[in-house]
Amino acid sequence: MNRIRIALLGIMMILSHVALAQEDSLQTENNTKAVTLKDSVSETKVISKRIKVDGVASVVGDFVILESDIDKSFIDMETQGMPTDGITKCQVLGKLMEDKLYAHQAIQDSIVVSDAEISGEVQGKIEYLVGAIGSMEKLLNYYNMEDEQTFREELTEITKMAMLSQRMRAKILEEMEITPEEVRIWFNGIPEDQRPVFGDEVEVAQIVKKPKPSxxxxxxxxxxxxxxxxxxxxxxxxxxxxxxxxxxxxxxxxxxxxxxxxxxxxxxxxxxxxxxxxxxxxxxxxxxxxxxxxxxxxxxxxxxxxxxxxxxxQPEISDEAREQAKTELDSIRSKILAGEFTFQTAARNFSDEKETRFDGGVLRNPVDFSTRFELTKMDSKLYSQIGDLQGDEISQPLMEETRSGIVYKLVKVIKRYPSHTADFSQDYLKIQDLALKDKQLETIREWMNDKIKDTYISVGSDFKECDFTNNWLKK
Structure with missing residues (x-):
């Protein structure tokens, strides 16, 4: 059972990429626009026409999913550089059905997304796409739309459904927490030979000097x-x-x-x-x-x-200002090596980076906000800066271009953690995150199974043999 749960966690993480591809791709969403079965006769004729071309993969409540939606999901993932090896059509269809069930239930639960929120999201997407493609005319041609108004209406409906789906899922999981005792029970329930292995990790600190423009x-x-x-x-x-x-x-x-x-x-x-x-x-x-x-x-x-x-x-930074920043860091580095003060003390007193200076320059992992970075998952730029450092070695002043301009910095590896099997005390935050995800997965599964019983679900004949995670076939 524990092996299955860990495997399901992996599948959930893979499918989250599918969800992002589905939500962020206009081409896919344009073809997966939710259509209610209660709409007018004229809209029903349009659906019938599309069905003859594509074929229906599934119906969830009032929403239709076409076979072409599945194919385009794969195209979207490949276009965005996401791996598709090991992801089946059944898995993609299952994820699309989940999204539609969320949206369907959100409507039943009177979850509201304001017109202002939808409009803002739509406008942002259009601005982004026009900038990427070159003009509104090219954008309309690319998506085979007659005019801008039609395009906006289509995108508005798609965006509304996506936001409803997101909010329904958030509502299910809102305020969900996990206690230390639940984490301990979850971890102890995993056989020792099946516990996760964490790769080589490091804690990194830096001292930053930002050259000032004249x-x-x-x-x-x-x-x-x-x-x-x-x-x-x-x-x-x-x-x-x-x-x-x-x-x-x-x-x-x-x-x-x-x-x-x-x-x-x-x-x-x-x-x-x-x-x-x-x-x-x-x-x-x-x-x-x-x-x-x-x-x-x-x-x-x-x-x-x-x-x-x-x-x-951004005002130009003179060569003199750059040299001054490097000279300051050289002086700080020499004094640390001479034992006049520690790296952490120097960071608190001299670093221009307010986000890290009060933590002694220690960086936080943006994924889980811990102080550890797994080497194989570390940002390539940071890895190149610390990769050759040995022991207590401090880097020479390094120049880096950031969103706020050019900075110079000293970097040091504070501590190294060799690859190891998960240890409850040493890796508690990572284990807590895994346990919480497992609890969320179980909560979502229970919610899905409960709502599936009370919702009209139809699965196309080509997908009747799928081994879905959820009971879409109502066996």
Whole structure:
């Protein structure tokens, strides 16, 4: 039983990639748009026409899943570089059916997704796609749509269904926790020869110095933004084109500087403060954040959501400022090696990175927020920086380009953990995460089986022999 549970956890993680591919791909979702069986006769005729071409793989409540939806899911995964080896059509269909059951039950439970939220999500996707493909005309041709309004309506319905599905699943698992005793029981229930093995891991710390631009370079950036602002306001220039040409935001090639967000979203405080205080249609004065200097135009205010476009200019860093940062790090490194203070003390006193300085420079793994990084799963850039370090060795000053500009840093491996079989005390956080996922999996399975009994489910003849995780065949 424990071996089966561990295997199911692996399948769940694989299928989560399938879910992302399904939710993020417009081409797939365009063909998997939810269609209610209670709709008008004219819509029923459209469904019938599609059925003759594709064939129905399954019906879940009011929603139809076509065989072509499954094929396009595989295409989407391959396009996005996701591995498809070992993933079967049965597994993909099972995941699509889960999504539709979530959405169906969300409607039954009166779960609401506001028009403002849907509109913001749709606008963000359209802006992203237009930026990626080149123009709205090319986008409509690519998806074989007659006009922009039709495309927006299709995408709005798709987005609504995806958000309903996400919220239904979140509701099922909301406030779910796992106690230390439950974790202990779960772990002790795994035979020793079947316990997970964790690869080589390290704890890493760094001291960061960020070269400061001169006052002249800051003024130059501010004046450039003022010129751009004036050109847009007085001459009607396109801010999207200006962003594409001049913005230092690394996402500009994909979104032309456009972002749609609420106050709860994770944008820097300065950016949100300006966005939510600037009137619709107006462009802000230049303002500073940790990323550089911006101007921002509020394109639309939709309740608690703002559609804004910005241009970021990062002031040039002089060669002298760069050399000064490296010289400071060289001095800090020499004093650590001479025993004047520890690496952790130096990080607390000299590092410019506020996220790590108070932890003595120790980095947090963005996956689980622990201090450990598994070498085989570590970011390639970080791995290249610490790969050759031995013992208590401290790197020479390293230059790195980040979203907030150029930084220099010293890196040290604080501790190494050799590959080993899971140990309850040493690996508690990882074990806790596995145990919680198993508990969530069991909760979802119970919910699915319960709702399947009360929901109309039909599976196409070509899939009757599938060994589904859930009881879709109601055997």
């Amino acid at each position: 006052k002249e370079e800051v003024e130059k950036a501010i004046n450039r933004l003022k010129e751009i602002k004036r050109d847009i306001e007085e001459n009607g220039s396109s801010m999207a084109i200006k962003a594409t040409l001049y913005s230092d935001d690394p996402m500009v090639t994909e979104n032309q500087g456009f972002y749609s967000f609420s106050k709860k979203d994770q944008f820097v405080k300065e950016f949100k403060d300006v966005a939510f205080s600037t009137p619709e249609g107006e462009i802000s004065e230049p303002f500073e954040s940790e990323f550089g200097w911006h101007i921002l135009k509020v394109e639309k205010i939709r309740g608690q959501v703002v559609d804004a476009r910005h241009i970021l200019i």
